[in-house]
Amino acid sequence: MLWNIKIATNIANLEKIKLNDNHWKIIYVLRYLYFKYNIHPNMKILINELKKKYKDIEWNSIILFNLFPNGVIKQASKIAGLPQSNICL
Numbered sequence: 001m002l003w004n005i006k007i008a009t010n011i012a013n014l015e016k017i018k019l020n021d022n023h024w025k026i027i028y029v030l031r032y033l034y035f036k037y038n039i040h041p042n043m044k045i046l047i048n049e050l051k052k053k054y055k056d057i058e059w060n061s062i063i064l065f066n067l068f069p070n071g072v073i074k075q076a077s078k079i080a081g082l083p084q085s086n087i088c089l
Contacts, residue, residue, distance in 0.1 A: 002081075007081065011079045017067075017079070022063070023079075025053075025054050026050065026072075026076050027076055029050055030073075030076055031081075031082065032049075033046070033049060034077075034082050040073055042073070043072060043073070046064070046072070
């Protein structure tokens with residue numbers, strides 16, 4: 001599937017999410033991890049990667065769930081244009 005910012009924004013709108021900079025940071029890290037390692041990361045891997053790449057925020061699961069309330073990995077991966085995973089968070 002082709003993916004771009006407009007498609008991501010449309011999917012986010014359907015999910016009732018207004019994307020901000022922190023959403024995009026998570027989306028881009030998920031895409032990076034998926035295309036580099038061919039995996040959907042778990043929360044710990046995602047948080048560690050966010051902490052390494054974006055030091056302006058104290059990343060934790062609470063912040064992630066506030067941004068993606070219907071399951072961080074599942075919902076953010078959908079917006080990021082990644083295939084469905086079997087991870088429920």
